[in-house]
Every structure is written in C-alpha cells, then in structure tokens.
C-alpha cells in the first residue's frame with residue numbers, strides 16, 4: 001500500500017466545528033440562529049437516516065432545524081405549497097427537499113420552486129448558472145466537499161488533468177465546473193465514453209460518481225493520482241464505492257474510503273451553506289475561514 005487515505009470524516013468534523021463557531025457570532029449579531037428546513041417525502045430508509053443526521057448536525061452546530069415529513073403519496077401541489085410557505089418564512093435561511101422523491105413527483109419542478117437564495121443544496125438552475133459563470137450562489141454540497149478534500153490534499157490544483165466520471169446535475173456537472181474554476185483541464189466521462197480506462201489513465205485527479213460498485217479499477221489509474229470516490233453502493237458485502245479501493249491503495253497517491261470519505265462532507269457543507277445563506281440574508285460579514 002502506498003496511497004494516503006483521505007479522512008473525510010475528520011475533515012468534516014473540523015468544518016462542522018468552524019461552522020459552529022461562526023454560528024455563535026452570527027447569533028450574537030443577528031439575535032437569532034440560522035434556520036434550516038429539511039423536507040422528507042415518503043419512507044425510503046436511507047433518506048430517513050440522512051435526514052435524521054442532518055437534523056442532529058444542524059442542532060449540534062447551534063442552528064435551528066425544522067423537519068417536515070410528508071407521506072409517500074402526497075400530491076405534488078401540496079409539496080409545492082410547503083416550499084412556497086418556507087420560501088416566505090423569514091426564520092428559514094435554507095430549504096432542502098431530500099432526494100430521491102417518489103416517482104409521481106417531478107423533482108425538477110420541486111427544486112426549481114425553492115427560492116434560489118435559500119437553495120442550500122445548490123440544485124436550482126439559477127445556482128447552476130451562477131456556478132457556471134462564476135457568480136456567488138450555492139454550490140451542491142457533495143461536489144463542494146470533494147473540492148475541499150482535493151485542495152486540502154493537493155493545494156493548488158491549477159494545470160492538473162481531472163477526469164470526472166458521471167454527468168449528473170447533482171455531482172458530475174457541478175464538480176466539473178468547480179475544477180474548471182480551479183484551472184484544471186477537465187474531462188467529463190460517462191456511459192457512452194469510449195475506452196474509459198485510457199481516459200482515466202491520464203488523470204492526476206479522478207472523481208468517480210457513477211453509482212456502480214468498484215467499477216474503476218486500479219489498473220486504470222495513473223500512479224500517484226488522487227482519487228475521490230463519491231459512490232455509495234449497498235452490496236451483499238457491505239457499503240462500497242465506485243472505485244476498487246483495495247487495488248487503488250497500491251497505485252494512487254491518495255484515495256477517499258467509503259464509508260468515511262466524501263459522504264460525511266455532504267452534511268458538513270450543508271451546514272456551511274446554511275450559515276452563509278443566513279449571513280447574506282442578514283448582511284453580516286462572517287469572520288473565520290470555512
């Protein structure tokens with residue numbers, strides 16, 4: 001084994017602590033805590049666990065957390081009405097509707113209904129556009145968490161070859177935008193990419209976000225590459241990522257584990273985004289790096 005294991009759990013704990021310190025200062029100045037509303041539709045067990053974790057982390061950071069649970073068969077209009085009410089609520093700085101949603105609900109209609117300035121998930125097309133043109137907005141939590149881990153590991157990323165595997169709106173596309181903004185040379189690979197192994201072979205940075213267990217093989221990697229594994233695949237052998245982790249340890253320079261890599265960053269960045277939303281809405285200049 002030669003690769004360093006990137007400890008996302010420890011980095012996320014540090015970020016949550018920095019957020020909590022800035023929340024204290026925010027509350028002193030604003031006379032209130034930042035408020036996050038999390039909406040869960042249905043009873044998907046993994047989503048229920050993530051929503052519970054978000055609630056606990058929100059409170060531990062000193063923020064106000066409100067959870068709305070709706071039944072799986074809730075009409076889409078009722079969900080949109082709830083989003084409208086949260087948009088109008090001055091105590092709410094961040095709104096998040098947990099994904100995936102039941103099949104009868106149009107996810108795009110729901111995420112587009114959220115006020116872009118309370119969209120702490122960064123999924124609204126306005127925030128996707130802001131990211132694409134370099135304006136301040138909200139960046140989706142998972143790719144921003146990946147970028148934080150990469151910068152902590154490598155420092156300046158400029159000039160590096162990055163390959164993002166996966167082109168989802170939630171991870172692949174914003175990840176590519178973030179890496180372009182860091183002056184990387186970025187390739188987005190996907191299911192139609194020809195000869196994926198040779199595309200990955202040239203990458204100094206590999207971000208795997210395909211949702212296929214251990215698809216990225218050690219033999220594809222450039223020796224010394226930094227590998228960020230976004231996959232969370234439940235298999236009979238347990239939770240595994242999109243990368244052959246054991247094999248990657250012998251070739252990569254650094255690699256994130258699953259669990260304990262990217263996953264914990266998602267919730268820590270959500271807290272960061274919520275605090276930043278609250279500061280913007282109250283015209284408070286936050287002090288201390290996040």
Ligand SMILES: Nc1nc2c(c(=O)[nH]1)N[C@@H](CN(C=O)c1ccc(C(=O)N[C@@H](CCC(=O)O)C(=O)O)cc1)CN2
Nearest residue numbers: 050096097098099100121141259260261262263264266
């Ligand atoms: N509205 C949103 N929905 C979803 C998002 C999101 O960012 N916004 N992301 C994922 C789920 N997710 C948070 O919502 C999330 C996923 C994974 C983890 C995490 O800490 N994973 C652990 C493993 C935990 C496990 O056993 O499942 C790890 O990787 O160490 C946190 C949050 C989809 N929906």
